[in-house]
Amino acid sequence: MDQHRSKRRKTKRNDPSVVKIGDKTISLSAFLAPLAEKAEKKPSSTPVENGSTPNGEEEEQQKPTDGIDKRVSKERLKNDSNRPEKRAGGAGDTPMLKARKALPIWAYRDEIKASLRGDNDILLVVESWCRKKKVRVQSDVVGVGGMVAITQPRRVAATTLASRVAREMGTPLGATGEGSVGYSVRFDHKVPKGAKIKFLTEGMLLQELLRDPNLRQYSAIIVDEIHERSVDVDLITGFLKQILWSDKAGRGGIPLKVVIMSATADVEKIKDFFKPDNAPSSPLKLLQIKGRQFPVEIKHTDKPVPDIQEALVKKIFDIHQHEPLPGDILAFLTGQEEIEAAQRLIEEHCATLASNVPKLHVSPLYGQLSIQAQQDAFQPAKTKYTRKVVLATNIAETSVTVPGVRYVVDCGKAKVKQFRARLGMESLLAKAISKSSAIQRTGRAGREGPGKCFRLYTSEAYEELQDADLPEILRNDVLGAVLTMKARGINDILSFPLMDFPDVEAVEKALIHLYGLSALAADGTITEIGRKLALFPVSAPYGRVLLAAASPESDCLLEVIDVISVITSGETIFHQIQTEDDSERDAIEEARKELQRREGDILTFLTTMQRYAAENADRIAWCYARRVSVRNMRQALNIRRQLRGICVKEKLLAVTPPPDPQPFYPLSPERADALLRCFMRGFATKTALLAPDSSYVTVQGKHVVAIHPSSVLHGQKKEAIMFLEHVFTQKNYAKKVSAIRADWIVQAMGGAAVP
DNA sequence: TCGTCTCCT
Structure with missing residues (x-):
């Protein structure tokens, strides 16, 4: 040697x-x-x-x-x-x-x-x-x-x-x-x-x-x-x-x-x-x-389970009674609602256990949970002779690792987002997972020692699963992907090498959409506007709104940056109010009132950001009093700083805005109109008119949409609305909704904005 | 009269 x-x-x-x-x-x-x-x-x-x-x-x-x-x-x-x-x-x-x-x-x-x-x-x-x-x-x-x-x-x-x-x-x-x-x-x-x-x-x-x-x-x-x-x-x-x-x-x-x-x-x-x-x-x-995975024993059910929730809770107690301690349980569910329901059932049943039986401690784990609430899932159970049960969404499949887990319970489903190019909307529905996802979940039981995985479906059902999940590019709106390619010199999108190529129809829709945003010229080449949009860390429609706001006629770029920062900071910034105390609930709702604007969600987001940025004392307390997400608002400030920086660099803003805190002034109705019309430039295709039967019918496609209950306009009737998101869950919902004037839509139809 | 997986520029 x-x-x-x-x-x-x-x-x-x-x-x-x-x-x-x-x-x-x-x-x-x-x-x-x-x-x-x-x-x-x-x-x-x-x-x-x-x-x-x-x-x-x-x-x-x-x-x-x-x-x-x-x-x-x-x-x-x-x-x-x-x-x-x-x-x-x-x-x-x-x-x-x-x-x-x-x-x-x-x-x-x-x-x-x-x-x-x-x-x-x-x-x-x-x-x-x-x-x-x-x-x-x-x-x-x-x-x-x-x-x-x-x-x-x-x-x-x-x-x-x-x-x-x-x-x-x-x-x-x-x-x-x-x-x-x-x-x-x-x-x-x-x-x-x-x-x-x-x-x-x-x-x-x-x-x-x-x-x-x-x-x-x-x-x-x-x-x-x-x-x-x-x-x-x-x-x-x-x-x-x-x-x-x-x-x-x-x-x-x-x-x-x-x-x-x-x-x-x-x-x-x-x-x-x-x-x-x-x-x-x-x-x-x-x-x-070769990996270094501990062996995991996989158990399927003999028969399909009629009620997943019930089977899941039963299985958890089954494990608890028959498997040795220590060894925590990780259960995969589809969403917050299922997790909360399962938690209630487990805790109720746990209270009936004999005092000499080890206890169960339930920790929910999903993305919308605050950081502190998530922490509970990563700590060992605090009391002795207690087994921890983590009820998690897909977040525990790849994004985070829960320590101490020896037993996995897999419900076999996950919520999947799918964009429907033809309808221009997305759906979010629970679907069967893939084999590779099932294997990934199983592996979570074998990180610290030999483990067991209980699948709430039969081995035949497992064999029927798709090998892999649909790649995101086949599930998403390809608007952003197409702009990414165009801005990097790919003119012929259809010949770009992709492992999975989206439907040609989806690509065509995206090209037309980009043309409507003036990001592409009629011959499909990228425009100066398109190049600018590619520089912003937001989707093309939001980028288009930023450019519209920078024009001298509109002159509301700082306000638009505030709104877009809040919107893109994550899921909704308003937490649901979870309190049994009526006076506390009233206090929160009262504090929220000063944020809410009857023009709709866009102006409400603006007010929230402006009041938050004007807060000089304790921003965390300010958020807590209104059940506003601290995490999202911090992220929103980061995005705001980044967007302002890009706008200064691109000469859309003449000077760097003064630092916080700045005094809060409510936006005048005229300026509010100007701001909403900037959003029209990016979202002209997402509008609906009030029909005689009091439903809202989309201008494009003539679909009935309902205003989502998370909107401040929920339950209200306006002659026309603009919405920034369009999602099918229980039904066809418009989210992030603002009241607009019907003639704005007519004007927008006259331009290139509506393909 | 809702209830929403997860990332990222």
């Missing part, structure tokens, strides 16, 4: 080449610029592991892997486990190294490097269903690039992975100064000078593509969690494919390395996608990595 030893001695306090970050481990051995000197000393065809230890000794090296069988051999695994561990020279280093070696990916490190050597520019890494992956990246040390981007679907993932990697590498993670690791997410950018690794959200990479279509600052892009199939990741893979199979002139001939990481990948689909046109086979290299 001597001949394979590294000839370089290193005295760095840690091995910077392999990084473990929570679920993943990434090796950057021998490829990044600080180690470039090493690359020069070695023929590039035989890169060598950088395995030096803290005390400066070298580790035994593995043999070079050129031309070896890509499959992992038992010998290889054995070799790894036999590697001599070195004693720590510096405190805390060896446990970290040990932890790395214990990772499943460790055994594959040479294969990963070999797979990316020479002409092989793309590699797909698949691991078994729900466990961690680790990937090594080889990036060329030539001119273009120098940085590795790692995309994540969620902000928290990007930031926490970055700080973990920075710690592993012993490099600071700051916005200024030197450092090897950085991250970039909305509202938060920490990319030190000389950063080599940058974690970023998918949306951020798409924004960067706007300025740099060839991703020149990167040598490699690692796309993580591709199996989640967000619209953004689908678009990113499309752009990456175009860069990969282009003549690379835009990168000075230097290829871009691409690593795709996936949990439950449809390998053939991804392989096929990255195949160049007319090529006989895909050049993509595949590496499968």
